[in-house]
Amino acid sequence: MPIVDLRDIPVAEKIEADICIVGSGPAGSTIARELDSKRLRIVVVESGGIARNADVDSLNEIENIGRARVMDQWLVRNRMLGGSSNTWTGRCAPFDEIDYEARNWVQYSGWPFTAGEVEPFLQRAAPYLGLGLGSGFSDRAFWELFGRPNFSPEIDEELLVPFFWQFSKDDVNRFDYMRFAKGLLNSAGGVRVILNATVTNINTDAEGAVVKSVDLRGSDGALREVSAPRIVLCAGGIENARLLLASRRANSAGLGNQNDLIGRFLMDHPRGRLGIFDVAKSEPLQRWLGVYNLKNSKGSHRFRHGLRLSPSYQRKNGLLNCAVWLNEYVMDDDPWNALARILRGRGTIATDALFVAANLGLVAKGLNQFLIQRNGMPRKLDRLELLCIVEQQPDPESRITLSDRTDKFGVPISRINWKINQQEERTVRAIGRLVQAEFRRLSLNELHLDDWLVRDEGLPLSFPDIAHPTGTTRMSTSPKLGVVDPDCQVHGVRGLFVAGSSIFPTSSHANPTHMIVATAIRLADFLKGQISNGAR
Numbered sequence: 303m304p305i306v307d308l309r310d311i312p313v314a315e316k317i318e319a320d321i322c323i324v325g326s327g328p329a330g331s332t333i334a335r336e337l338d339s340k341r342l343r344i345v346v347v348e349s350g351g352i353a354r355n356a357d358v359d360s361l362n363e364i365e366n367i368g369r370a371r372v373m374d375q376w377l378v379r380n381r382m383l384g385g386s387s388n389t390w391t392g393r394c395a396p397f398d399e400i401d402y403e404a405r406n407w408v409q410y411s412g413w414p415f416t417a418g419e420v421e422p423f424l425q426r427a428a429p430y431l432g433l434g435l436g437s438g439f440s441d442r443a444f445w446e447l448f449g450r451p452n453f454s455p456e457i458d459e460e461l462l463v464p465f466f467w468q469f470s471k472d473d474v475n476r477f478d479y480m481r482f483a484k485g486l487l488n489s490a491g492g493v494r495v496i497l498n499a500t501v502t503n504i505n506t507d508a509e510g511a512v513v514k515s516v517d518l519r520g521s522d523g524a525l526r527e528v529s530a531p532r533i534v535l536c537a538g539g540i541e542n543a544r545l546l547l548a549s550r551r552a553n554s555a556g557l558g559n560q561n562d563l564i565g566r567f568l569m570d571h572p573r574g575r576l577g578i579f580d581v582a583k584s585e586p587l588q589r590w591l592g593v594y595n596l597k598n599s600k601g602s603h604r605f606r607h608g609l610r611l612s613p614s615y616q617r618k619n620g621l622l623n624c625a626v627w628l629n630e631y632v633m634d635d636d637p638w639n640a641l642a643r644i645l646r647g648r649g650t651i652a653t654d655a656l657f658v659a660a661n662l663g664l665v666a667k668g669l670n671q672f673l674i675q676r677n678g679m680p681r682k683l684d685r686l687e688l689l690c691i692v693e694q695q696p697d698p699e700s701r702i703t704l705s706d707r708t709d710k711f712g713v714p715i716s717r718i719n720w721k722i723n724q725q726e727e728r729t730v731r732a733i734g735r736l737v738q739a740e741f742r743r744l745s746l747n748e749l750h751l752d753d754w755l756v757r758d759e760g761l762p763l764s765f766p767d768i769a770h771p772t773g774t775t776r777m778s779t780s781p782k783l784g785v786v787d788p789d790c791q792v793h794g795v796r797g798l799f800v801a802g803s804s805i806f807p808t809s810s811h812a813n814p815t816h817m818i819v820a821t822a823i824r825l826a827d828f829l830k831g832q833i834s835n836g837a838r
């Protein structure tokens with residue numbers, strides 16, 4: 303794969319492509335690999351390089367005027383080849399059917415396609431993400447797929463539905479998650495990757511109706527340009543909106559912003575703790591809602607079992623989608639952590655060997671559970687918590703606009719006014735109380751709810767944004783309700799497409815990257831079809 307630094311391209315060279323992809327994270331790199339062919343000139347422009355660089359990191363700076371957010375942007379997005387997959391933690395889940403519906407109690411909800419239509423793309427996304435299965439694993443089918451008896455207690459599924467997440471796994475290093483930079487670099491092919499190339503403007507015809515090119519700046523500060531009849535923004539949930547808002551040559555409100563929608567409907571996934579369990583009595587609960595290591599023809603894969611709010615309960619009570627799982631805080635001398643450090647060549651071998659030796663009983667039990675029963679290993683626990691992740695109500699006032707401050711290339715930084723509303727708070731309180739009541743009824747472990755939840759206070763600041771910026775260029779068939787159409791093309795701007803979580807109309811409780819990759823493949827198919835039909 304030809305890879306070059308922007309500053310090594312002569313300023314006089316005309317860079318031309320059939321398709322220019324902005325950003326090389328999971329969305330951009332997947333589209334590039336899907337489109338890679340001898341017939342097409344594909345150029346990926348990536349703001350960062352192979353390694354992290356403080357100067358480039360500074361381009362992600364934000365101004366926050368809303369709810370408290372993580373301000374060190376490196377913790378929530380990585381500006382380098384492969385995007386935020388450099389530090390992601392690999393948890394994947396498909397959306398539930400209800401997530402696609404227009405729900406009359408969730409204003410602005412409804413996707414322009416159904417779960418069934420996305421299903422083949424979720425399957426095709428699996429190898430990119432290092433998943434054993436692309437769909438069909440997250441509910442009761444899990445037990446059958448892996449030939450295991452379902453040993454769930456009789457939970458009332460009108461209230462809470464058992465649910466599985468699956469973890470990404472690198473194809474070589476089984477201890478790591480899939481990192482998309484490696485996938486892009488390893489794919490033989492003709493895609494041209496230009497590093498340290500930051501897009502500072504999207505250029506169109508005078509009316510802003512047809513895309514023409516993007517302006518690029520690199521470490522030498524010189525202006526270069528990539529011309530292409532099709533440009534795909536894959537710069538992440540915040541930067542996609544920022545780039546459109548900052549491209550103001552044809553329309554002072556921003557490109558494609560004739561209906562003042564760009565940057566609105568900013569969502570994330572508030573995530574935090576609902577309560578704790580008694581550690582001493584927690585083994586059955588940990589085994590049931592624990593980690594499962596399961597094998598299929600594509601090798602062994604790690605799943606985590608949790609519970610989600612049932613669709614019927616959401617419907618009856620006007621709530622959002624939401625899920626909970628156990629969070630194990632292990633002690634410093636947990637033998638499995640010690641063993642992992644030894645295997646990875648980290649930590650102090652003598653101390654870790656002592657920790658293993660002192661806990662041989664737990665190790666033997668763990669090996670039995672891991673190898674024979676294929677459950678996760680029992681851990682030496684300090685604390686066992688119930689964590690929750692909640693969908694957000696799409697809110698036009700929760701939004702990104704442009705700050706008066708600019709980055710080093712003169713582009714205004716994002717001014718973020720992120721909001722959390724009552725519907726999220728009601729949903730989180732409801733799931734906490736349901737889990738407590740159901741676990742009591744089933745004589746499982748007692749959940750001690752946190753004070754804020756008992757006192758009916760709002761979501762505390764311990765529910766921050768978690769690197770899932772969503773909705774800022776939302777998809778809708780109507781230009782009055784969305785920035786992109788169902789083919790991901792910006793309404794009113796021919797040739798300009800957007801991929802990533804910014805196109806999601808609603809966010810589900812599911813982590814976004816599986817859906818990002820699936821919708822990116824869907825867009826790649828559309829572009830292939832458009833080109834082979836000879837469309838301009």
Ligand SMILES: Cc1cc2nc3c(=O)[nH]c(=O)nc-3n(C[C@H](O)[C@H](O)[C@H](O)COP(=O)(O)OP(=O)(O)OC[C@H]3O[C@@H](n4cnc5c(N)ncnc54)[C@H](O)[C@@H]3O)c2cc1C
Binds near residue numbers: 350382383539768
């Ligand atoms: C610590 C952490 C943990 C996470 N864990 C999970 C998880 O467990 N499960 C999950 O589903 N998701 C997780 N995520 C989120 C996941 O990483 C993102 O959903 C995913 O990376 C988004 O893919 P993307 O391609 O849309 O955007 P990104 O990965 O953000 O990639 C955007 C790319 O565009 C480039 N770019 C930006 N602006 C410009 C510009 N102007 N010009 C050129 N290039 C530009 C950036 O440098 C970057 O490479 C996590 C993220 C973090 C940070």
